[in-house]
Amino acid sequence: xxxxxxxxxxxxxxxxxxxxxxxxxxxxxxxxxxxxxxxxxxxxxxxxxxxxxxxxxxxxxxxxxxxxxxxxxxxxxxxxxxxxxxxxxxxxxxxxxxxxxxxxxxxxxxxxxxxxxxxxxxxxxxxxxxxxxxxxxxxxxxxxxxxxxxxxxxxxxxxxxxxxxxxxxxxxxxxxxxxxxxxxxxxxxxxxxxxxxxxxxxxxxxxxxxxxxxxxxxxxxxxxxxxxxxxxxxxxxxxxxxxxxxxxxxxxxxxxxxxxxxxxxxxxxxxxxxxxxxxxxxxxxxxxxxxxxxxxxxxxxxxxxxxxxxxxxxxxxxxxxxxxxxxxxxxxxxxxxxxxxxxxxxxxxxxxxxxxxxxxxxxxxxxxxxxxxx
Ligand SMILES: *Cc1c(COP(=O)(O)O)cnc(C)c1O
Numbered sequence: 001x002x003x004x005x006x007x008x009x010x011x012x013x014x015x016x017x018x019x020x021x022x023x024x025x026x027x028x029x030x031x032x033x034x035x036x037x038x039x040x041x042x043x044x045x046x047x048x049x050x051x052x053x054x055x056x057x058x059x060x061x062x063x064x065x066x067x068x069x070x071x072x073x074x075x076x077x078x079x080x081x082x083x084x085x086x087x088x089x090x091x092x093x094x095x096x097x098x099x100x101x102x103x104x105x106x107x108x109x110x111x112x113x114x115x116x117x118x119x120x121x122x123x124x125x126x127x128x129x130x131x132x133x134x135x136x137x138x139x140x141x142x143x144x145x146x147x148x149x150x151x152x153x154x155x156x157x158x159x160x161x162x163x164x165x166x167x168x169x170x171x172x173x174x175x176x177x178x179x180x181x182x183x184x185x186x187x188x189x190x191x192x193x194x195x196x197x198x199x200x201x202x203x204x205x206x207x208x209x210x211x212x213x214x215x216x217x218x219x220x221x222x223x224x225x226x227x228x229x230x231x232x233x234x235x236x237x238x239x240x241x242x243x244x245x246x247x248x249x250x251x252x253x254x255x256x257x258x259x260x261x262x263x264x265x266x267x268x269x270x271x272x273x274x275x276x277x278x279x280x281x282x283x284x285x286x287x288x289x290x291x292x293x294x295x296x297x298x299x300x301x302x303x304x305x306x307x308x309x310x311x312x313x314x315x316x317x318x319x320x321x322x323x324x325x326x327x328x329x330x331x332x333x334x335x336x337x338x339x340x341x342x343x344x345x346x347x348x349x350x351x352x353x354x355x356x357x358x359x360x361x362x363x364x365x366x367x368x369x370x371x372x373x374x
Contacts, residue, residue, distance in 0.1 A: 002186045006352035018238040031234030037241040047174045047199035049206040052232035053213050056155045056182025059196040061088040063151045063178040066208040077125040078108040079317040080337035086318050098319050100334045104275040107134035123149040128157030128172050133280035136175045150176030156285035158189050163279050173199040191236040253351040254284040264362040270369045286346040294372040302368045311346045
């Protein structure tokens with residue numbers, strides 16, 4: 001699905017020397033590269049504060065902890081997404097309230113969010129799924145109206161830009177109270193292991209986040225609140241600081257792959273190409289189509305035998321996961337999400353694909369669908 005080796009070889013000397021510098025200075029934890037990277041990412045995204053941490057799931061957990069939510073408080077998120085978001089809500093004794101997604105963007109539906117609000121609702125967690133921003137214009141309005149926090153999960157959308165009605169533009173992760181992201185290797189900005197970060201424009205929230213990520217201490221060995229241990233390794237920060245310089249280039253390469261697929265499928269009723277929300281740029285963490293006229297799993301299987309890897313993000317909505325099971329969730333509770341789970345297919349997309357590979361993929365998808373239709 002991704003070609004991380006090819007990506008590495010293109011910038012090998014820079015990466016190798018960044019890693020060696022950390023090893024030679026032996027500042028593996030809290031080395032200066034961590035702060036340098038945080039500052040550079042802050043400049044890139046426009047987030048006033050960037051606080052690195054150990055991974056994207058930790059970032060979500062630390063964000064929820066920083067907002068002083070109480071057990072039983074309700075946090076609204078989408079049912080069609082990666083489990084991490086709802087998982088940390090439940091882990092902290094909060095109540096994940098799952099809602100439907102928009103059938104075009106696959107991101108959380110703001111109408112469904114508003115309908116799910118109760119006096120216990122404290123926060124909304126939109127996930128900018130597959131590389132495109134959720135409906136932030138309306139979500140921010142709803143959050144203001146009901147006095148709710150917004151935590152944006154931008155693990156799949158770093159660098160995506162959202163345009164508001166008033167003409168202002170903001171990057172994913174800088175529009176709500178806190179943004180959380182992951183530097184998992186296959187993410188658009190990925191390191192060579194685990195990594196994550198939180199974004200905020202608020203100084204007090206940032207101070208709280210820093211304390212929580214560091215065992216609840218401001219001064220060493222004085223623990224004011226209950227925290228966790230969540231750090232970005234210096235080696236990972238050094239790698240990320242090199243790769244950040246190439247993020248726009250990587251993004252463009254992904255958009256070029258997407259344009260190739262678009263062009264191949266836009267007139268094809270068997271495949272629905274990803275919708276482009278006019279208010280958001282799309283950084284294509286995934287290129288996810290809907291398979292309309294044949295069995296998605298059969299197509300996936302056939303493509304695998306031809307050497308074409310595809311993925312299903314996600315096969316089961318959260319409301320049908322055993323971990324989040326509830327009697328309230330019957331078949332048909334969230335019909336859009338349930339249908340998406342049966343039809344979505346993510347095609348190979350990486351920064352290192354050439355037209356020959358893309359033609360091979362496209363031609364085989366078309367012939368395989370035609371074969372399966374007979
Ligand atoms: C990858 C991802 C996460 C979790 O990131 P980790 O670094 O693997 O913990 C959370 N949310 C979304 C939407 C993701 O894609």
